[in-house]
Amino acid sequence: MNVILRPRIVAAALLLALTSPAAMAATSEAQQEANRKAVLAFYDKGLNLKDADAALAYVGNRYVQHNPGAADGPEGFRKFIGFLREKFPNSHSEIKRSFVDGDYVILHVHAVREPGTRGNAIVDIFKLEDGKIVEHWDVVQPIPENPANNNTMF
Numbered sequence: 001m002n003v004i005l006r007p008r009i010v011a012a013a014l015l016l017a018l019t020s021p022a023a024m025a026a027t028s029e030a031q032q033e034a035n036r037k038a039v040l041a042f043y044d045k046g047l048n049l050k051d052a053d054a055a056l057a058y059v060g061n062r063y064v065q066h067n068p069g070a071a072d073g074p075e076g077f078r079k080f081i082g083f084l085r086e087k088f089p090n091s092h093s094e095i096k097r098s099f100v101d102g103d104y105v106i107l108h109v110h111a112v113r114e115p116g117t118r119g120n121a122i123v124d125i126f127k128l129e130d131g132k133i134v135e136h137w138d139v140v141q142p143i144p145e146n147p148a149n150n151n152t153m154f
Helices: 002-018 021-048 052-056 073-087
Strands: 059-065 092-101 104-112 120-129 132-142
Touching: 021 052, 021 073, 021 092, 021 104, 021 120, 021 132, 052 073, 059 073
Parallel strands: 059 132
Antiparallel strands: 092 104, 104 120, 120 132
């Protein structure tokens, strides 16, 4: 009887270990880092390399755009990247920092559309499902010529 019972005990102990808070947190941390990497790759391929198709590999079965100046979906994203490619071919966005909170990735970005200009400070927020980007929000603020303090926006 002990021979038959032991594999069940081992299986139950293994199941408990795999579903412990520590194991679940490690999986969650791994998924969060995977989410960060997906967003960073999406951003670089789309905004810097201006390769919409390469960037869209990181997008899920929907892409909800909360920026009122951009359309939803892959075609809306392609249109935006086409606009950048045509009007601002030398634009570049430097990600200064990134934050992850579960299925949300937040970027703090210095975006310069025309080299030599101050550009904009941007906060981009992405929601992911199953490791794919499904929603986007952003807040854009021009970098002023004469700030009221000597602190940078980054």
